[in-house]
Amino acid sequence: MSTLDQIYYNQKQRLFSLYQNNLPQSIILSGGEVELLSDIAISFSELIVKNKTDQTFEDFLNTCIDDNHINSPFVYIISKIYLEDKKRFKNQIYRDDISDVHTFFQTKDDIGQKRVCIIKTIDDLSIEASNSLLKLIEEPHKNSHFIIINHNKSKVLQTIRSRSYILNFNKVNEEIFFKNLNGNSPINKDLLNLTNGSLSLSRNIINYELHEIQSHFRELLIDRKLVKSNTALHYSNFISKKFNKDEDISIFFDYIYLLTSYEAKSMARHGKEKEVLKLLKISEIIKTYRNYFRRLNLDYTTLIVSLFYKIKNV
Numbered sequence: 305m306s307t308l309d310q311i312y313y314n315q316k317q318r319l320f321s322l323y324q325n326n327l328p329q330s331i332i333l334s335g336g337e338v339e340l341l342s343d344i345a346i347s348f349s350e351l352i353v354k355n356k357t358d359q360t361f362e363d364f365l366n367t368c369i370d371d372n373h374i375n376s377p378f379v380y381i382i383s384k385i386y387l388e389d390k391k392r393f394k395n396q397i398y399r400d401d402i403s404d405v406h407t408f409f410q411t412k413d414d415i416g417q418k419r420v421c422i423i424k425t426i427d428d429l430s431i432e433a434s435n436s437l438l439k440l441i442e443e444p445h446k447n448s449h450f451i452i453i454n455h456n457k458s459k460v461l462q463t464i465r466s467r468s469y470i471l472n473f474n475k476v477n478e479e480i481f482f483k484n485l486n487g488n489s490p491i492n493k494d495l496l497n498l499t500n501g502s503l504s505l506s507r508n509i510i511n512y513e514l515h516e517i518q519s520h521f522r523e524l525l526i527d528r529k530l531v532k533s534n535t536a537l538h539y540s541n542f543i544s545k546k547f548n549k550d551e552d553i554s555i556f557f558d559y560i561y562l563l564t565s566y567e568a569k570s571m572a573r574h575g576k577e578k579e580v581l582k583l584l585k586i587s588e589i590i591k592t593y594r595n596y597f598r599r600l601n602l603d604y605t606t607l608i609v610s611l612f613y614k615i616k617n618v
Contacts, residue, residue, distance in 0.1 A: 316361075316364065319344070319364075332452045332469070335455070336502060339507075379419075379422065380404075380419070393552070398432065399432040409440075409445040423450065425452075452468065475501045497566070498563070512546045514555070514559045525564060557597060
C-alpha cells in the first residue's frame with residue numbers, strides 16, 4: 305500500500321461502504337486538511353456518478369491518488385469565485401453563486417443517473433447561501449447528492465449538520481506526514497511543529513520554497529531594528545520569483561503568521577512576557593494584511609512595504 309493510500313484510509317473505507325449500501329443525500333467531510341478533503345470529495349463524486357456495480361474499494365483508492373480527474377458533466381463544484389478584473393476571490397460564496405444548483409439537479413438525462421454537487425467549503429457560504437443550501441437538502445431531487453467540505457464546525461448551520469452524514473478527518477500522524485513530504489528532513493521537522501502537522505499547508509510552503517526566508521524573518525522578529533528601508537523590497541522580489549503573476553500569495557502571509565506565532569510561544573516558554581505581547585501584536589498585524597490582500601484589490605508590493613513599516617515600529 306502506498307503512502308497516499310494510507311492517508312485517511314479508514315475514512316475512505318467508510319465512504320466506499322456508504323456508496324455500496326445506503327448513500328446519504330448530504331455528506332459533510334470535516335477536517336483541517338481542506339485540500340486533501342477536496343481531492344477525496346472529487347474522487348468520491350466520480351465513483352458515485354459512474355454508479356457501476358463492479359467498482360471495488362481498490363478502484364476508489366486508485367481514483368484518490370490519480371491527479372487526472374475527469375471533469376464529469378454530472379459533478380458540479382461550488383467554490384469562491386475569482387474576480388478577474390479585481391484579481392482576487394470573492395469574500396464569500398453568496399446565494400447567487402449557488403443558484404444554478406437547482407438547474408443542475410433538474411436537468412433530464414438517462415434514467416437513474418446520479419448527480420453530485422461539491423461545496424468547497426461550506427465555511428465560505430454567506431448566511432443567505434447556507435439557508436438556500438438547506439432548502440435544497442430538505443427538498444432533494446431524485447439521485448442528487450451533496451458532498452460538503454468543512455473546516456470549522458461552527459461555520460455549519462445546525463440544521464444542515466442534522467440532515468447530513470458527518471465524517472471527521474483528524475490530523476495525519478507523524479509517520480504519514482513525513483512519508484508524504486519525502487522524509488523527516490530538518491525542514492520537514494520544522495514544518496511539522498510550525499503547521500501543527502498540516503500536510504496540505506506544509507506542501508504549499510515547500511512548493512513555494514517559503515522556508516528560504518525562515519531564518520531571516522525570525523531574525524527580524526527577534527531584533528526589529530534589522531528591518532531596513534530595503535527589507536520590504538527584498539521580500540517583494542522574493543514573492544515575484546516564487547509566485548506567478550496575479551497568483552494568490554495568501555500562503556506567504558500564512559507562513560510569516562505561523563513563524564511569528566511560533567516565535568511568540570518560544571518566548572513564552574522563556575518567560576519573556578513583554579516580547580510575547582509584541583509578537584502577538586505583530587501576528588494580528590500580519591493577519592490583518594492577509595485579509596487586506598484576500599478581500600481588497602491591493603498590490604502586494606504596497607502591502608509588504610506597509611507591513612514591514614508596522615513590524616519595525618511595534
